[in-house]
Amino acid sequence: MQESLYEKLGGRDSIEKVVDSFYEKVLADPVVNHFFEHTNMDKQRKHQTKFLSYALGGPNQYSGTSMAKVHENMNLQPEHFTAIVHHLKEALEEFRVPNEDINAAVKHVNTLRDDILYK
Numbered sequence: 001m002q003e004s005l006y007e008k009l010g011g012r013d014s015i016e017k018v019v020d021s022f023y024e025k026v027l028a029d030p031v032v033n034h035f036f037e038h039t040n041m042d043k044q045r046k047h048q049t050k051f052l053s054y055a056l057g058g059p060n061q062y063s064g065t066s067m068a069k070v071h072e073n074m075n076l077q078p079e080h081f082t083a084i085v086h087h088l089k090e091a092l093e094e095f096r097v098p099n100e101d102i103n104a105a106v107k108h109v110n111t112l113r114d115d116i117l118y119k
């Protein structure tokens with residue numbers, strides 16, 4: 001199997017550094033930060049880490065049904081999804097991830113879009 005971007009970036013340790021950057025961007029963005037208002041820091045980091053791990057093809061790849069369930073009653077809209085993807089892109093750019101790999105990560109994340117929106 002082809003090496004995932006997750007492995008290329010060095011697995012869990014490096015992912016955590018990217019998470020720090022992604023986390024700051026998400027929590028500084030009024031378009032999405034209110035969703036995490038009642039989420040404690042630990043859980044937020046967990047979300048950001050799991051999201052990134054998923055995006056980069058790491059362990060914990062989700063099924064559509066489980067993702068629909070997790071985001072139930074949030075009524076997430078396209079602009080929320082777009083904002084999260086934007087922060088993902090910027091965080092990866094900071095770590096000099098090649099554009100080609102960033103595009104692949106965005107494409108992968110987008111496969112869950114319909115499972116997560118409007119639940």
Ligand code: HEM
Binds near residue numbers: 038040047074076110
């Ligand atoms: C492909 C896209 C996404 C994936 C793979 C994903 C993944 C996850 C996972 C695995 C959890 C459970 C975390 C845990 O407690 O262990 C979760 C919860 C959550 N997600 Fe996402 N997510 C995605 C998109 C989004 C978007 C676009 C938003 C909002 C802008 C969002 C907001 C949340 C919130 C608020 C929770 C609940 C956190 C809490 O426990 O309070 N997610 N997500």
